[in-house]
Amino acid sequence: MPLIALGLNHLTAPVGLREQVAFDADSAAPALRELAHEPGVEEAMILSTCNRTELYVSVAAGAEQVPGDWLNRHHRLTPGRLDEFLYRHDEDAAVRHMFRVATGLDSMVLGEPQILGQVKDAYQLAREAQALKAPMDRLLQHTFAVAKRVRTDTRIGAHTVSVAFTAVRLAEQVFTDLKQACVLLIGAGDTVELAARHLADKQVRRLIVANRTLENAQELAGRHGGYAIALHDLPQHLAEADIVLASTASRQPVLTKPMVEQAIAARRRRPMFLVDIAVPRDIDPAVGALGDVFLYGIDDLRQVIDDNRRSREAAAREADAIIDLQVERYMAWRRALTLKNPALDLRQHAERYRDEVLAKAQAMVARGKPAEEALAFLANTLTNKLLHHPSARLREAALNGDLDLLHAAGRLYAGDDERDDA
Secondary structure, three states: OOEEEEEEEOOOOOHHHHHHOOOOHHHHHHHHHHHHOOOOEEEEEEEEOOOEEEEEEEEOOOOOOHHHHHHHHHOOOOOOOOHHHOEEEEOHHHHHHHHHHHOOOOOOOOOOOHHHHHHHHHHHHHHHOOOOOHHHHHHHHHHHHHHHHHHHHOOOOOOOOOHHHHHHHHHHHHOOOHHHOEEEEEOOOHHHHHHHHHHHHOOOOEEEEEEOOHHHHHHHHHHOOOEEEEHHHHHHHHHHOOEEEEOOOOOOOOEOHHHHHHHHHHOOOOOEEEEEOOOOOOEOHHHHHOOOEEEEEHHHHHHHHHHHHHHHHHHHHHHHHHHHHHHHHHHHHHHHHOOOOHHHHHHHHHHHHHHHHHHHHHHHHHOOOOHHHHHHHHHHHHHHHHHHHHHHHHHHHHHHOOHHHHHHHHHHHOOHHHHHHO
């Protein structure tokens, strides 16, 4: 049952393609059920974030191409459209990739912690869809333990670095004094929550939170001294914003070119700084062509992020060493699943003999034989059946000089007398 990790990310595919194959909260569950029922797919999990879409699957031999074919077909893309952008990892490389993703070593922001929560969400979704069996379930549990150990044993998280932090830092470079800026946050998820914390620390002049669900916007704004509005009220408040940071799960842009044009006119050409960190994008890319507008997308943050990456590279090397060891431990467990378990075979043989001899002893009692005679028959016959084959193999080993088997038998039964006397 080969294990495969297949996907594309910020390093292999442009944002325009990433948003075409992204799965939002509504589409992920039905897509996962569809994938899990593809011929040859034994287990499946879908991880979709602003920077990556990945399939983790266990497949039957000969079905290795099914996940890639399904991804193209599901998104109604031309067959082979994704081939040049996809990466694929098999078996231990797939395990290593999952560990590196969950620990943030494969992220645009090296070591960022949000990805672990996203992996946990993907795992929960796969469990609810009953798309996991023991091997991948064990892999995910191992993944969470590895991520925790990397966080504990290295300094991968020593410096505050995230996409939200990077967006705020970039805004600070444009507006040297954020205390004079009005900031509009669009969305109410984890990324926007992090951005709100950083902005509150910078003591921005005004913080506005817009969300499709007004109650969620009110909760987030209330925690950080902001003001909440519904998403449909954006046009009335957009002109107030010096800085806009957008991160929603919308499949269509929530800020259009006409909306921003109207806002710029109302601001009397005072510049606006917009950061779109959503995939699919929340801000129409055409907005970037407007005068007095500075639009940054998720891929535009890379230069700022690269400056922070250097501080974490030494910790990343330590993390990779931990991961290499844990990959081998998981793969050893996985290989053991395919091996015949002699202890299980021995127990099954013993239980079969027990049931056969017990049935005969019970029949003797039913025919009127004394209970003592039936018990003696049970004890003697069961002992002979259990010891016949091992005794024959040991005699054969003694005649052939098979010392390995004789020593193994000695270790296997060593100490039985002492335990029986205890």
